[in-house]
Amino acid sequence: MARFFRHIFEHKNIKKVLASNLAIITVTTSFLPQSNVRAQEPIEQAVIESQTNLVTQKAIQYPTIDVRITQRYSFYHTGIDLDGFTGDPIKPIKPGKVSAVSHSKFAYGNSVLIEHANQVSSLYAHLSVTDVEPGDEVTMDTVIGKMGATGRSFGDHLHLEVYDHGRAINPLSVLPR
Numbered sequence: 001m002a003r004f005f006r007h008i009f010e011h012k013n014i015k016k017v018l019a020s021n022l023a024i025i026t027v028t029t030s031f032l033p034q035s036n037v038r039a040q041e042p043i044e045q046a047v048i049e050s051q052t053n054l055v056t057q058k059a060i061q062y063p064t065i066d067v068r069i070t071q072r073y074s075f076y077h078t079g080i081d082l083d084g085f086t087g088d089p090i091k092p093i094k095p096g097k098v099s100a101v102s103h104s105k106f107a108y109g110n111s112v113l114i115e116h117a118n119q120v121s122s123l124y125a126h127l128s129v130t131d132v133e134p135g136d137e138v139t140m141d142t143v144i145g146k147m148g149a150t151g152r153s154f155g156d157h158l159h160l161e162v163y164d165h166g167r168a169i170n171p172l173s174v175l176p177r
Contacts, residue, residue, distance in 0.1 A: 061140055062175055063090050063124060063160060064147070070157060073170040079123070079161035080171050086128050086156045088147040091140060093122050093162070093175065098136045098144070108159065109151020112144050119166070120174075125159035126150050 064082045071081040096116035103110050108125035112132060115121045128148025138144060149156045162171040 058140060058176075060093050060174060060176060061091070063093055064088060064158060069172075073172065078168040079125075079159050082158045082160060084147045084156055084158060086146070086148050088156075089143045090124055090127060090145045090147055090158055091142060092116075092124075092138050092144055093140075093160075093171075094120070095137075095139050096121075098132045098134050098138060101130050101132065101134055103130070104151055107151050109153060110145065110148065111151075114138060114144070119164065121163045122171075123159075123161040123163070125161070126153045126157060 062082070064084055065088065066084065068083040069080055070083045071077055073080055092114050094114075094116045096114040098112060099115045099121070100113040101111070102108065102113075108123070110127040110130050111123060111125040112127065112130055113121060113123050124144060126148055127145035128150060129146040130144065131146070132138060132142070132144045136142075147156055147158050153159070160171050162169055162174055
């Protein structure tokens with residue numbers, strides 16, 4: 001079948017006929033008037049303006065202004081340590097509700113535990129001062145305490161732990177990069 005059509009379309013006279021017919025059709029259609037279909041009645045266009053206020057909020061943040069990690073998460077250190085100076089403000093990583101505030105001379109020292117949505121919680125330890133009480137609702141702008149060196153700590157820093165469904169996870173897996 002292919003040989004048959006190749007023989008027909010490769011013939012010299014057939015090429016001339018096809019080319020001339022194609023040229024005539026092209027020229028003829030370029031001179032024909034184009035039909036413009038218009039509606040007899042004009043269409044009214046309505047513009048509806050509405051004001052939309054967009055608010056961008058951070059989903060998660062570091063609890064300190066300056067981020068200097070001095071110790072990372074490991075199997076024997078279930079959080080991260082953030083360096084700073086005594087009195088630096090500490091804010092929660094996410095909004096939530098304060099579930100516990102403890103004051104101790106050992107272990108975590110002064111600490112705050114905050115419950116967030118989806119069974120996520122965060123612990124802030126070694127604070128010099130705690131500025132919240134159990135049951136307080138906190139936003140990401142609330143100062144929950146001040147950095148310090150209380151409990152079992154060697155120098156000013158914040159120890160941050162994050163729990164997902166009660167299990168300690170690496171805080172760097174949820175904090176912004």
